[in-house]
Amino acid sequence: MYAVIKTGGKQYRVKEGDIIKLELLPADVGNEVSFSEVMMIADGDKFTCGAPLVKNAVVKAEVMAHGRHKKIKIIKFRRRKHHMKQMGHRQHYTQVKITAISK
Numbered sequence: 001m002y003a004v005i006k007t008g009g010k011q012y013r014v015k016e017g018d019i020i021k022l023e024l025l026p027a028d029v030g031n032e033v034s035f036s037e038v039m040m041i042a043d044g045d046k047f048t049c050g051a052p053l054v055k056n057a058v059v060k061a062e063v064m065a066h067g068r069h070k071k072i073k074i075i076k077f078r079r080r081k082h083h084m085k086q087m088g089h090r091q092h093y094t095q096v097k098i099t100a101i102s103k
Contacts, residue, residue: 003101005059011039013058014098024092027045028064033096035059041103047101057103061096068092 002015019076038057048054051096068090074085076085 001041001043001101003038003042003057003059005035006039007035014099014101016098018098018102019064019095020098021069021093021095023094024066025063025094025096027094028061029065031063032099033061033063035061041101043103054103057101059098060100060102061098063094064097065095066092067095 002013004011004013006012007010007025012020012021012022014020014049025033036053038054039052040060041054041057045065048057056067069092071090074089076087077083092101
């Protein structure tokens with residue numbers, strides 16, 4: 001059984017026991033969070049697609065950690081002018097473990 005959830009402007013395909021990194025959530029480590037924006041649920045051969053969301057469907061997860069991704073480098077460069085500007089960015093994330101999918 002798996003589900004497609006929407007959180008942080010992105011969609012994730014999850015199943016019970018999965019550990020995924022999401023956009024930063026305002027929850028403490030060890031707390032349970034629930035995602036009500038479930039777009040699809042698949043259980044064996046049965047598919048339930050929402051229009052746009054599946055009614056009464058909830059995916060529950062446990063917050064495992066907060067952190068920051070690896071740094072990405074941004075370089076702005078002006079040709080022939082001997083000018084270059086370098087910047088970096090590290091995005092915050094929340095790591096969760098999917099505990100339950102209910103219809």
